[in-house]
Amino acid sequence: MQTHKKISIINTFLVFIFLSIFIYFFNIKISFNNILKIFILILIYYLLSNFFSKFFLLDTYKTIQKLNKILSTLHNKFIDELEDNFVSLQECFNEVFSTIKLDILDILVKEEEIKKEKEKAEILSTELRELNKNLEDKVNERTKELIISKEMAESANKAKNEFLAKISHEMRTPLTPIIGYSRILAKEINDPSYKEKLEIVHTSGVKLLNFTNELLDFSKIESGKVDLNYEPFNVRALFQEIYHEHIDLAKAKGLDFKIDYLHANVSIYSDKIKIYEIAKNIIHNALKYTNKGFVVCDVFVEKNTLFFDVYDSGVGISEENIANIFESFVQIGKEQSGAGLGLSITKKLLKVLNGTIKVESKVGQGSTFKIQIPIETSQKEFENFSDVVNKLLNSNNSGIKTIFLKSILKLPLRIKELKDAHKKQDIEEVRKINHLIKGTYGNLNLSLVYDISEKISLELKKENISFDSILHYIEELEYLTHTLDYNELFNTYLQFKEREIKILIAEDAEETRDFLKVLLETPLIEVTCVENGLEALNLLKTKKFDLVFLDISMPVMDGVQTVSTIKANDNFKDLPVVALTAHAIIGYKEKYLNYGFDAYITKPINDSVLFSCLEKFVLSEKR
Template sequence: MVQQRRESFLGELLRMAEQNRQLSDQVKRMLRTEVSLRASQERLDNQVRLYRQLYELGRRFNAANDIEAILDRVMHFCVYELNFSRCVILVRSQDKPELTVRMADGYYEKRDRQRIHELRLPLDEAALEPVLSRGEQVVCPASCVDASLTALGGKIGMGEYVVVPLGGEPNTPSGLLAVGNGEERVRYFTRIVAEGDALVGLANMAGQATSAIKNVHSYQVMSASEQKYRRLFESSRDAHFISTSNGELLDANQALLDLFGYSREEILTIEVDQHYVHPAERLRFQEELERAGSVRDFEATLETKSGVMMDCLLTSTAEVAADGRPLTYHGIIRDITERKRAERLLADYSKTLEREVSERTQELRATREQAVAANEAKTAFVASMSHEIRTPMNGIIGMTGLLLGTDLSPSQREFAEVIRGSAESLLTLINDILDYTKIESGKLDLELDSFDLRQCIESALDLVATKSEEKQIDLAYFLDKNVPPGIVGDLTRLRQILLNLLSNAVKFTDSGGVLLTVASDQDPGRDGRRGRHLHFAVCDTGIGIPSDRVDRLFQSFSQLDSSTTRKYGGTGLGLAISRRLVNLMGGEIWVESDGIPDQGSVFHFTIPLQPATLEKERSYLTEVQSSLEGKRALIVEHHSASRGILRRLLTTWGLKTRDTKSLAKALEWLQEGETFDVAVLDAPTGGARGSLSATEIQKIHATGIPSILFSSALRRNPDLRKMKFSATLTKPIKPSQLFDALMGVILGDTVSDVHAESQRQKKSVFSGPPLRILLVEDNQVNQKLGLLLLEKLGYRADMAADGLEAVAAVERQPYDVVFMDVQMPELDGLEATRRIRASHAIASRPRIIAMTANAMEGDRERCLDAGMDDYITKPIRQEELASALRRCWEQELL
């Protein structure tokens, strides 16, 4: 029993103990819950306090109008509210890619303060890349092992830290905020924990500060703009005003007050309408402003305080509300009273001036008509005189040419040559005067065609070659290797310029020589224009030109002095015409001379270069030839310029040369055993030296070397004519002739005497197909001359004395060619041509060739426009006549 009670008691004790344990566990759980609730409550209270602080801070940020004040509040909040031991604000440098310290707190040691304020962080600092380029936080807790983050912490003196963007845009902040603790971890400072309340509050505060900084900056910009506008408004000389849409003035600048004579207080009490003299003007101004939103330069009459009426220009723009209603008008008023008064005076003066100008214009028109009539009369007179002079000149030159083709005694030939030379000189003078007249009247047009530059130069040299040979002076030319063989330009006018310069050089040179060189360069001309040019230079060893007389050279009808005219003759037109032609071509011309006799002068001119492709380019003249390469050539030439040209030409073709000016020296080389494949020889002339030269040439020839002799030496030394040379050449040296001669000598072909062959060609009868020819000419001398010239060419011709006879003759029988004079009685050549063309089908029409003394500008075009096929001018030369006939039968073959 006792035992049972005992066991029951023990059981009860155990139940009570279990109940106590359960109760104790329940109490513990309740205690833990209470602690957790208290911690949560404390954290919640801290968060509430933090957001209240952030709210208050944001309110203060918004009230701030200075960036420094905002940054001070940022520093204070981080240190005293967020409880970080250190805080640094860094901003971008204005002139370097780096960040500098703007503010810092928590650096109490002098050394730490100095170090942090001297800190410079480059923008490419690795640890700052996320915050600078993406606007992300950079967090470095005490446990961080990232080397770049810990390195940055060392620079800013923080063992743990966080960096957030401050100011600017999200991806390009203008500054950074770094907060954290020093390496000595004081336990009551806030620890850097990711996602902690402090970091959230820091980010929130930085965002508010950034917005506040932007607002302050915008306010400062707007304030500066407003101040600038106000300064402009007040300092403007124009009268500015701002008014409501009802006409109430809101503001006015000092210029407007001065203009109307009111004080600021007075003018603001007066409506705009009261200033208008004419209310209708105010109404039209208001309607236009409401319709278009702005009005510019509206004229109105306004009244000042003192009652003075002003003419004004009004310009105004409306400021409108979102619904389109006008709110205010901003306008400008300009006083144009004086201008309007001046305009009225000017209008009165203009009427008077118009009347005077009209009268003067009528006078000028009458004067101009008289001048035009006088100029046309002068042109007609020059054309008529040209025709009248060329007609007898045609007979003189043509007949003397025919006379020289007959058997004459030496004295008769001399007389005939004097007649022809005088006639040619007179013709040159006539041509110069005609060219000068064309240039002065502006009627000279340049032709643009492709042509062979070397042929142009050689044809000009041929025309002065006879004179240079008579004076026993050297005449040569050289083209630089970079000069294109073909160019585009006016062949005739370029040849005329060259002929003028070469003729003068030969005329004023008594000993030595004349050398023409042509080069191409990219240098700017004397006038500064850049581009590729052809540079021509004519160098002589003549009398020279004193420097004080150079400026007279290119003037019309001007020479160096009267003694020059008496001794050498000439009109003084050649250089003036050359200068005008060069200028027309877009080039320039000048002269260089020291004025020392026998040292001569150099005439230069340049023209723009436009290369052209020729149908038959002689490229072999500038290339090494396999058949000539390695051959040895002996050059004996007493003129240094020609000797140098021969050396360069032969070297270009691949020959090895040895040259000298002495025949005796050449003999010495041969006697020493030197061998040559060919010899190119010329010799000085005159007296004993000429005879000795002939003997020395004979000795060289006797060695058996194939020799090419210049025909000038042959003509000057009759003894040499008995010898048979491999070839003879004329001067000036022509590369194509020299090349042909060398190829013939080296390859063993027969080479004709170039000079003799050319003479034979001139004297030979023209060989062409049979042609039925009609000659239309009213002058009896020219009739006879034309028939004789055609007879020399192997043709007989029918005659017609005027245009009517020509038309009738063509109607009677068919003709292949009609040589048509232009200026004839009864019916001129132009009208006769038109009638022939109109009455014949194309297949049966004869070729009509103008053969006229009309050589003025436009005469050729008038002939071709009338239906003629070709054009030659008087005086007629046999070669020109033959060329015209050749073109006829070549056209028939086509």
């Protein structure tokens, strides 16, 4: 059936249904005429619908054909373009996928390489862990070795310190009477020949004391920080002494030995002991390495410089060995004895004194040592210091004499405190003590003390303070006290104060007890000596004393036990107790003061410090 007819039938049927519904809802009565009318109306509607549907469908069909043609054209064009695009897209995808494929392949290759590197890294990590483990084992092993070495070093150092402390004590104890008696006898004996011999004994004792001090602190020599002790002395006398010490050795070897000091009969101001050690080492070395021929020393002083040249016809030194002879433990010849420290110490001492040494030598022909040491001309006013003091003491005003004596007696202890502060490099303490010295002795018109103290003040005001210069000035002050007889000054002071004092000494060495009794005992000073601390305590129960000297190392009861017992007793807690000991190791002073001692004096006894200590603890107005 044609399409337009189908549409007409459908439309007619729809109209019929509509009319039926209309009749039903409006209750229209149905009659034959109405049915006929409706039938005719439906038929007419069918025919019209058929006509119009055919007409409109034909037109629509044409339109659709045109549209179909257009769509076909568009379809063909779209398909062609789409095919072209698909080709391009395919090529693009092929290119992209080729690149991705290459990238994937590259990634796979790199992944394989990474895998291999990872395996290598794991192998290296394993090896590293093994090495670390071995290293840790080695470190632990080395640490144990170092701990053992440290313990051994500490043990050796402790043994060294104990040995040096023992050496110090054993050497200082006999040096006390040697130096002390020789000094006392030199004042009492007028015979020049005996006086000269006593001076030799005294000088030898001082040299031995200085050797002990340097032995106790050899590190100072190694670091070039040796304390300088300036004093005036005669150059000719010094080298004359060295000549007499070595002439026997020269004669025994058949050598022509000579020291030309005719042009050196002059007094200079420097460290006598250090210069002695330098000259003695050089001359002794020349004699030691010369088996035939001569050893000659030429000494002279020019422009504040001491020169001495030592010539010998000995074995000589090769050019390559000249640079090494100043090293520690080095010897020119293996056949020679000795530690090989002489020239090493000489070089270090010269450095301390700002001196120089030059060596010229040829093997088999001999050597020449040329030494230069800066010095100062002897300060003559130092030698007149005692005259200045005695002149002031001859004043008729007893009040002035008492004040002056008191100040002079205080000076040694103040200088000792000043030196202790300098060793600690405590600038404020040095300034404080020096200010006290300058003020006190400036007011007393003691220009020699004031002028030196003023030099210290000026040095302390500098931006870069020279501790060596300050030490030099302190040594000058110390030397001033050495020109005075403090025994006489103290007893004169006792007379002015109208005092008699009693001193108790506990000392196990008989020779030291006897010396102290000779040094201290006068009509105004009563000295009682006992051998140990227990005897001292028993004596304190029955007799009153003004001051007690205690040796540290004594049998039965030592000094530490004794002072602890004394200070624990309310009856004796204000009694001054001074440690008098041969223990001179650095740090001992603070150690023993903490035990309760009021002061600490080392052996050999320094007269000026001893009597200064008596003035402080026995005659002070504060007591």
